[in-house]
Amino acid sequence: MDYGLLSSIIHSILVASTPLVFAGLGALIQERAGVLNLGIEGLMIVGALAGFATAVAGSPLLVSIFAAALAGAMLASVFALLVLKLYANPVATGLALTLFGLGLAALAGSQYVGQAAPQVAAWNLPFLSQIPVVGPALFSHDPLVYLSIFTAFVIWWFLTKSRSGLILRAVGENHTSAHALGFSVRGVRFLAIICGGALAGIGGSYLTLVQTPLFVEGMTAGRGWIALALVVFASWRPFRVIAGAYLFGSVSIIQLHGQALGVSIASQWLSMLPYIVTIGALVIIAGRNDLTQKPPGALGSIFRESK
């Protein structure tokens, strides 16, 4: 096999997976706090637009990322208000958020269609990027790829090693007990939703800043839903989100390369694969008695303070 091709395939896989890593982590942090947010797709596209718009205006990458995170967080705060404060049904609200986000981005983004954002320069890591095959495949990416892995590490540390993470998980498992212990269920969930929205926004901006890089409406094309499936597949663990995202990314990239090499696999099957794998994961989780693999106990339920 041609090693140059192999390394560019791996490079493409990492690029195709990174939006899923961010969005998946954004969904994960909310679900661990007991919030089911089906609006990831809407948050992503709003972030995609915000990141692209600032990049076109000439802002440095850091500002674009920040703008995308802010846009995602702002839209997520609407969700938080509706769900936490007004007790709206989270499933319906999440779906509405997706539709609203897609519409909003289409409306606000129409003037950006046809524009070009500057290319994001790669960070070639010293020494590591010099290694043949592995170097160009893994260590000469744009900063966001490294950031996505770093974020997963931070979330893992936060959830498992910090006291605040323990509180967040307690709220997600049983909000009544957490409330009885004196923790602010609403406050914790609000912060989780804001963080999740920001991460989904960054995930969306990766599409418009690096992967495609242009903006057209509807360009997230279902990645928000894959991210939600991914969290279940990962049984709510940050590092498994990365593994799952890279698996889903590999499937789509390898089938494209397979076709160009003349190996034909029905692409419809491969498009279904992420969801089939997720259903499989759900069945396995349901069949096991291991409590650590279960979904958060209070996932998707509405918390009302008793008087």
Next chain:
Amino acid sequence: MNKSGVVLGLLALVAIVVAVVSFEPAEKKEKVVVADKTKVGFVYVGPVADAGWTYEHDRGRLAVEKEHGAKVETVFVESVSEGPDAERVIAQMAADGADMIFTTSFGYMNPTIKVAKQFPNVKFEHATGYKRADNVATYSSRFYEGRHVLGLIAGKMTKSNTIGYIASFPIPEVVRGINAAYLAAKSVNPEVQFKVIWVSTWFDPGKEADAAKALIDQGADILMQHTDSAAPMKIAEERGIYAFGQASDQAAYGPNAQLTAIIDDWAPYYVRRVGEAMNGSWSSTDTWGGFDTGMVALAPYGKAVPDDVKAMAEEAHKAITEGRLHAFTGPVNKQDGSPWLKAGETADDGTLLGMDFYVEGIEGSLP
């Protein structure tokens, strides 16, 4: 805490009421005027802003409005997925009083026929399909004529002798385009090779970009596409290779990369057909227009195209327009080696419309 919740809820309610109330009269006003207008509906498969297929249909719609002015009213619904959703949207449009409905994607064929039966007084026009009825006409463009010219340019200009082709679905329209481009490229460059990737979508910029990268990584130095977004053009520009715009002039995305583009110009057809519907001369027809009708056009050649290649392309363009040249002229064999066209024979429209095979020389199989 609950109080502020209630206040917010009330505010939201007030906002909704205000919105509804302020919309109501406008709608009523419009309905009064509508009566003597011809209402023309358009159903689009992608967003109007896709800078490709749907964008050009919408330019056709705007041309209708401009040409027929106050006598018509147009409505459109965008991003309608092909399937049950389409049937609902088309039926809704007909029920809302549309006199004529253009359904602009292949996958709307069966829904269009079905709805047309329920609304015999509404005139339907379905793009790129082959099923007709008394009130359903079909129309399409001979894009393969444009693909022929693109193939000539690609065959002449490729250095790696590898052309990457991003295809959507294996319908005759797409297969025809691949075959036409391949035959033309092969005629000027016997070494040329086509790599085809099927992405199973008309519109997913991320996936189209990934496919473009995969083709470039595998040695393609010129890209062609039969999907609707400008993502492949953008990737071609980034990687410093060449590409052809799809459905619309995409030079904005690839100022250096675009060699030319096939432009679908629906305006002349839409304007004529709406006119016929208004004066009563409309009938169910099957239109398949090419360069000669102006329905297929080419964008200005990019600055990378050398003069001799440009001259060759212009000559082919002219010859096809004047009917001296057919993109499918024998001898041509099918992929399996069985003969299809004898020397000098040209393909008939029936075979072209139902084309479900690659011609000899293209590798891989249809999905």
